[in-house]
Amino acid sequence: MFNDIGALEVLALVILAVLVFGPDKLPKVIQDVSRFVRRIRDFSESAKQDIRSELGPEFKDFEFEDLNPKTFIRKQLEQNDDFKELKELRSSFDLKKEINEVADAVNGTEPEATVAAGTAGGSSTTPDLLKKRDTPETGERPPFDADAT
Template sequence: MFDSVGWGEILVIVVAGLFILGPERLPSAAAWLGKTIRQVREYATGAQTKLRDEMGPEFEELRKPLQDLQSLRNFNPRTAVRRTLFDGDADPLGLNALKNNGNGTNGTNGTNGASTPPAAPPASRPVERLAPDERPPIDPDAT
């Protein structure tokens, strides 16, 4: 019930209740509120139990679509797009291969701690390295 209400909100409600009701009526109001919430929970639990007893196994069939709707409440569009585009691939861009080089040593050769060079790019497209102060070429038609 208090999933979306934090301690800060509860503190604000208590302080507002203290100002509105006063210190002499606040304890009785809190007791009444607690008793009412407990009674509503008991009614809901009783109704659910009675419905489950009357419907039998059909109750679970009715409950499954409701659980599916509740799962939509936690829907994250980023996760859905990532899952759709990459089909659950944990490393879609191959970044782990660059870090680990496939030998389990996380980029080191294990003898002196020097890192191994990255894997060579595919032979179909040579890579041209730029000098440290050289600007990359600009294609005006591409922009």
């Protein structure tokens, strides 16, 4: 619950408590707060036990943490055999490699694997459709540019 409170914050809270309640009343306040927290915990545990008993014997292993959607889905996936196939598929898919290939295609550069292997004559056999041509080939009309007109 308070995982992100550091030592400096705790020290500030202690100093604030001493200033607000005073050193005489502080032990009594701490006892009252701890008693209140204990009662809340007991109340929640008894409520959980009542709900489990009302649900019946088929829900005796029911955990209230399973009501959290992330926990429920994780538990269901771990019990399912298809989860193993999903893990294998996920491990075989390299998102970084796919993004690099798309970026290389957009930028008009050759993928790293092709560059590392070396190409004959410095050009590939397939035409690069993403590269801009400075001059149209013979008999070909220049592309239409709506912004230029």
